[in-house]
Amino acid sequence: MELILDTGNVIEIEDLYTHLCIDGVTTNPSIVSKEGKDFESLIKEIDSIVGRYIPIHAQVISTKFEDMVEEALYISNLRENMYVKIPVTKDGLRAIKELKKQGVKITATAIFTAHQGFLAAKAGADYVAPYVNRIDNISGDGVSVVSDLVNIIDTYNFNSKVVAASFKNAQQVLDLMKVGVHSVTVPADICKAMMAHPLTNWSVDKFIEDWSNVFGEGTTTNKK
Ligand code: G3P
Numbered sequence: 329m330e331l332i333l334d335t336g337n338v339i340e341i342e343d344l345y346t347h348l349c350i351d352g353v354t355t356n357p358s359i360v361s362k363e364g365k366d367f368e369s370l371i372k373e374i375d376s377i378v379g380r381y382i383p384i385h386a387q388v389i390s391t392k393f394e395d396m397v398e399e400a401l402y403i404s405n406l407r408e409n410m411y412v413k414i415p416v417t418k419d420g421l422r423a424i425k426e427l428k429k430q431g432v433k434i435t436a437t438a439i440f441t442a443h444q445g446f447l448a449a450k451a452g453a454d455y456v457a458p459y460v461n462r463i464d465n466i467s468g469d470g471v472s473v474v475s476d477l478v479n480i481i482d483t484y485n486f487n488s489k490v491v492a493a494s495f496k497n498a499q500q501v502l503d504l505m506k507v508g509v510h511s512v513t514v515p516a517d518i519c520k521a522m523m524a525h526p527l528t529n530w531s532v533d534k535f536i537e538d539w540s541n542v543f544g545e546g547t548t549t550n551k552k
Pocket of ligand 1: 334354355356459461462493494495513
């Protein structure tokens, strides 16, 4: 299962990429705007942290088919392992179909139903990104939508991965792991929440205290 970071903040990316096994970085226009940096420079900055083999996903702003295709080709050529995010509007689905013919890597995004995810997979999207928390916020069941979509993709052997997006807590991520989601993209705070438990730190402190009560300061190598 893939763990992707949903952020454009290079400090967060560097920190989490250094400590964890991270399979990619996703951005969207809101995430990029938050950083207030030139788009192309930001992608290059992220690239310099994660290296050329780790996928970076970035989204088109255009909404018309022809413009989406043109913008997607520009984004796709920014670096080697670039996934272009295309929202699953009517024009977007057409753009996905066209861009796949041209060999562009695609992440279909802004997915709110399993039907939309199915249509994007059928159009050839490499990733399909349902928005868990935004579905929950409209009295839907984000985990259930993602679960249905994973089932459809796996049952019919689509060449797409479900990358669940839009999380507000770590429990949503766990619920999706239990239904076999292929990939999740999480903001840094949720990634940190997945890592942390106060009793882990307490346990480490207790181990050190017990050790030093008998052997004094130092480690198993006996070096101080
Ligand atoms: O990247 C798309 C998705 O993760 C958006 O998340 O938190 O803005 O709903 P959020």
